[in-house]
Amino acid sequence: MRKSRLINSIMLVLILILTGCTSGNKEETKPIEKNTLTSDWKDIEANARGTKVNFYLWGGDEGINRYIDEWVAPRLKEQFGVELKRYPMDATEFINKLMTEKKANKTSGEMDVLWVNGENFKTAKQQELLLGPFTEKLPNFQQFVDTESDDIKYDFGFPIEGYEAPWGKVxxxxxxxxxxxxxxxxxxxxxxxxxxxxxxxxxxxxxxxxxxxxxxxxxxxxxxxxxxxxxxxxxxxxxxxxxxxxxxxxxxxxxxxxxxxxxxxxxxxxxxxxxxxxxxxxxxxxxxxxxxxxxxxxxxxxxxxxxxxxxxxxxNTHFLAIPYNAPNANGALVLINYLLSPEAQLKKMDLEYWGEMMSLSVDKLSDEDKKVMESIDRGRATLSQEELSSHRxxxxxxxxxxxxxxxxxxxxxxx
CATH class of the missing domain: 3.40.190.10 (Periplasmic binding protein-like II)
Incomplete structure (x- = not known):
């Protein structure tokens, strides 16, 4: 009798220990929802600090490459503590890469930010390859972008619905x-x-x-x-x-x-x-x-x-998106928000690097930024904005x- 009770007691203790251990292990190894983003921008910036963000984009223009490497990257590091790494790759290549990862159920990839638009965006959104919607989280998108404009709401006629943010207009x-x-x-x-x-x-x-x-x-x-x-x-x-x-x-x-x-x-x-x-x-x-x-x-x-x-x-307008399995979604948001700042957009207009028209609404810029914009020399071969806009x-x-x-x-x- 006593022996039976002793055995039962030992078994009960073992069960409790094992249950406790299993429960503890579950808590310790629970997968981190890396792409579950808070709506608090300060928390997003804090979570991004000390991380690296991988930016995949077309690399066929040296001016654009220098803009990212020589101007954006050091400022992103200095102001937000985020390291930026540029990976040159055509959009069709990284969309195909994402499709392969999706089929393999790869929940954490290598790409954080993508430069996309048009049919590549449509394919990515329809195949559920993108994280979003996210634009409502971006302070600069809310403050400086004309969110009601059709070229911001639609990409080649396809509804964006917050899954990409406008980077520039061409x-x-x-x-x-x-x-x-x-x-x-x-x-x-x-x-x-x-x-x-x-x-x-x-x-x-x-x-x-x-x-x-x-x-x-x-x-x-x-x-x-x-x-x-x-x-x-x-x-x-x-x-x-x-x-x-x-x-x-x-x-x-x-x-x-x-x-x-x-x-x-x-x-x-x-x-x-x-x-x-x-x-x-x-x-x-x-x-x-x-x-x-x-x-x-x-x-x-x-x-x-x-x-x-x-x-x-x-x-058209071209955009930035975040893959569904981005390893650093917080860092991606910080990078995209910075690229939509008047500071970064005005520098992008400068022929020193790129010379491209900004994606921001001029009406929403400060008077100081408007003066900076008016002073930018876009070069001898560049047609006036009036002539261009009247022939869009x-x-x-x-x-x-x-x-x-x-x-x-x-x-x-x-x-």
């Missing part, structure tokens, strides 16, 4: 060597005629390259009888009927392009290199101050000027963009 321009071209074309029809008269001196990057894809959309913009319809939901019958004119224009140009259209540059960097070498006399891109920047650095000839089409050129054309929906990119391969590249 407008597509064409650059040319004025020592070789007296009067640049001001429409797609005039460009088509110019290309035929100057064989080998024009080309564009092959879609789905971002710049090449935009050039194709400019042809659609001029040839479409109902361009505003492309701002609505995807209509396959519309794009199928109107794209025929687009393919006709591009195929008419093709034999007169650089290398007779048998090959195309694969990126804007390759196109710019052709221009630097004098192989082509025009280049293009989503950065109205880029030509001025490259003149200043000695890479473009001083005779370079820029032009836009009379009917307008595409303008809206971007079409991401579904149309993807359809045109696939269509170009089938109807132009393979012809």
């Amino acid at each position: 407008q597509f321009v064409f650059a040319y060597d004025s020592s070789k071209i007296a009067n640049p074309p001001r429409s797609i029809d005039e460009l088509q005629e110019w290309v035929r008269g100057n064989p080998g001196k024009f080309t564009y990057p092959a879609p789905p390259d971002f710049t090449g894809s935009a050039f194709v959309r400019h042809v659609l913009h001029e040839k479409s009888e109902n361009y505003s319809a492309y701002l609505n939901d995807f209509d396959k019958s519309l794009i199928e009927s109107e794209s025929k004119q687009v393919w006709n224009v591009l195929n008419d140009m093709k034999p007169f392009l650089w290398r007779e259209g048998k090959s195309y540059p694969q990126s804007i960097s390759q196109l710019e290199q052709l221009y630097k070498n004098g192989e082509v006399w025009m280049t293009m891109g989503y950065d109205e101050a880029n030509a001025s920047n490259l003149i200043k650095s000695g890479e473009f000839p001083e005779t370079t000027k820029t032009f836009i089409l009379d009917k307008g050129t595409l303008a 054309a809206p971007e079409i929906g991401a579904d149309y963009v993807q359809w045109l990119e696939r269509g170009w391969i089938e109807n132009v590249a393979k012809k």
Whole structure:
């Protein structure tokens, strides 16, 4: 009897010990919800201090790279105690990386902040690859951004809903060597005629390259009888009927392009290199101050000027997002908020680094910051803000963009 009670007592003690140990272990090894963010900004800054944030972005522009490495990084470290590491990578690459991690149920990755927009953002949001919504947590977003503007609420027609924050605004321009071209074309029809008269001196990057894809959309913009319809939901019958004119224009140009259209540059960097070498006399891109920047650095000839089409050129906003499995979401928020500060945005406009237009509302800036903005010299080849803003054309929906990119391969590249 006593022996039985003793055994039962020993077993009870062992059970209690084991239960206690198991309970204690559970408490000690409980996974940390790294991306569960407080709404208190002071706590976010405190949690970010002493950490490292990994920023993944396109690395094809030395001015942008220097802006991040030489200007942003030291200030982020000094003011917030956050170390910034830049990783150059194309958006499609890091979106594919995220999709792979999502399928593998990888809850903690390597990327904290991503530079995205357009179809890449749509893919990431639809596949639940992003952390958010988060913009309501950013003091600078709330204070300086026009949150009701369509180009802040929508990215290529796709609702943002707080999953990315606006980093900058750009407008597509064409650059040319004025020592070789007296009067640049001001429409797609005039460009088509110019290309035929100057064989080998024009080309564009092959879609789905971002710049090449935009050039194709400019042809659609001029040839479409109902361009505003492309701002609505995807209509396959519309794009199928109107794209025929687009393919006709591009195929008419093709034999007169650089290398007779048998090959195309694969990126804007390759196109710019052709221009630097004098192989082509025009280049293009989503950065109205880029030509001025490259003149200043000695890479473009001083005779370079820029032009836009009379009917307008595409303008859009680009954004910053946070991956669903960011290892340092607090640090990501601190970085994004700083990049949206008037200090960082005004420096980004300076040709010393980038020369890009800010994403903030000018009306919300202080009088002092407005004066700083007005004093910025955006370079000899940069068109006035008045001329640019009066020729802004809206971007079409991401579904149309993807359809045109696939269509170009089938109807132009393979012809």
